[in-house]
Amino acid sequence: MHGVYSADQVRAAEGAMLGGVGDGVLMRRAAAGLAAEVRGFLGSTYGRRVVLLVGAGDNGGDALWAGVGLRRRGAHVTALLLSPDRAHPAGLAALRSARGRVLPVDPDGLEPARAAVRGADVVIDGIVGISGRPGLREPAPALVSAADDAGVPIVACDLPSGVDADTGRTDGAHVRAAMTVTFGCRKPVHALAAPSCGPVRLVDFGLGPFLAEHAPEPHAHLLSDADVGARWPVPGPADDKYTQGVVGIAAGSATFPGAAVLAAGAAALSTSGMVRFAGSAADEVRRHWPEIVATDGISDAGRTQAWAIGPGIGTGDAGRELLEAVLDRDVPLCVDADAITLLAQHRHLRDRIHGRPIVLTPHAGEFARIAGDVGTDRVGAARRAAADLGVTVLLKGNATVVADPDGRTLIDPAADAWAATAGSGDVLTGMIGALLAAGLAPWWAAGC
CATH class of the missing domain: 3.40.1190.20 (Ribokinase)
Known part of the structure; x- marks a missing residue:
């Protein structure tokens, strides 16, 4: 059996883990796993065009650091900042240092961002994470729609943005991912909203012992064959x-x-x-x-x-x-x-x-x-x-x-x-x- 854990359980376990390793280490581990899964999804990295949809939370930071790893493997990486003043500073600095392209999204002039999305080989969804509410707010829906209309696959970071982590509920616009890369454990959304998640890849970054201590009984279970x-x-x-x-x-x-x-x-x-x-x-x-x-x-x-x-x-x-x-x-x-x-x-x-x-x-x-x-x-x-x-x-x-x-x-x-x-x-x-x-x-x- 595989356990699935609620947002509160995950936050409690990650909070305990952060006390030992620090926020930066945890994010880099997650981002390294995300980058590896995206490389596998693409099949090759050199010369491929990767667009990051970067929100204000830690998922945006995960996407930025994953972009750094992909840039170092020869990908052309463009980060579209949906909240330019609130993007993860260390991840943003690292991407710029790796010569990734950074483009603040102007809600009143979306065409440059739309064009970047339409020309991508893959889009990484780092808009919101497990604390996000169902439904996306503009300009995110316009960019997600641009990817869908152009047939550009979206890889979700942890969970598809706009889908509730615990119930799988969707109110309005949300990401429909070609693949979801989650960290530490599966969340209810991955089972309750499986059509929006696509195949789910689990990155183990050492959260297990902290889940065992702070959430000994999972929110629910998944049976295997x-x-x-x-x-x-x-x-x-x-x-x-x-x-x-x-x-x-x-x-x-x-x-x-x-x-x-x-x-x-x-x-x-x-x-x-x-x-x-x-x-x-x-x-x-x-x-x-x-x-x-x-x-x-x-x-x-x-x-x-x-x-x-x-x-x-x-x-x-x-x-x-x-x-x-x-x-x-x-x-x-x-x-x-x-x-x-x-x-x-x-x-x-x-x-x-x-x-x-x-x-x-x-x-x-x-x-x-x-x-x-x-x-x-x-x-x-x-x-x-x-x-x-x-x-x-x-x-x-x-x-x-x-x-x-x-x-x-x-x-x-x-x-x-x-x-x-x-x-x-x-x-x-x-x-x-x-x-x-x-x-x-x-x-x-x-x-x-």
Whole structure:
């Protein structure tokens, strides 16, 4: 697992680190890493044209010092000073000494700066850092737009300027980077606003021990493929279909048989255990998945180690009775779709889930019904809902957030949006149900 750290956690750790090494050393380490990543991005340095968008903060200083390193490797470097009176003095002096070009940006005469951006091979975004508020103020948006219009790639220093470090929120203009080079640790923005960051490169400049001391628990975690692989249930030589977990699926209806087929099939394909199905779409499930034991009612379904319920069951009396019957089974549950709406509608059902090994899998609309609007802070919303409801909450989205009642949080940024299609949630429900039946704790079943 990789930890991601909030802006406050990073500031605390860096503050402690600065007491030992000093601001100049820290900035030079970061800048050296940034310059190396830009060299790799370009493929070659000599004769290449690099433009720095330099703001007033430390990110502007990082960009200037990186420009010094690139200038010494033969690049033509131009620093566009967005706040000429507040640019980092030591970095600015060093760039001038290395014969880099420095151009204060005149808001009333932007064409020279625009021309420099349009003629660049790469632009380094050093406008604002982790303390910056969402949205950029002029003249920065005009220069970012010039790069976008000309097809000039932008490499973000630490995070794309104009994007909130902790929530990934954007209000107005912001950088959409071709690559982001971050320092010391990953920040929430890198997962919550992955499309704006591009590939993220991490420069290790020695912050780890200070994070361990001042932020022992990360703001959230990212799972790697290896983490998922290590926990995914794999049958051993002594296993049989029962020891690997029997999951029950209560999904679909005569109106929505596809939900039953998708959820039950996903459960069957996710592990090597056994799937039992209960519902009015039993005939369709048998037709598509002959290995699934399908019955018309939950009373005939037999014993299971977990249940998954919700997709396509409806929100009327029949759906409510089915949910009540599943809640009567004292096993872990995955609750999705119509079952979440039923929980929102019936307080007595919602009270029954608190403190049980249950995963709720709402999209934003379902989340709003049971826990209020998601808002701009997806991590905070998922944590709030998990604590209030007493269950693990998987908040679906391009950046899926999983939170449990103890506050542990996972963020899973999607590499694309192909999963935003009808039926993918039904598949997820079946998969989580199967993993719960195989013995994974709710937090891990949801995260994997």
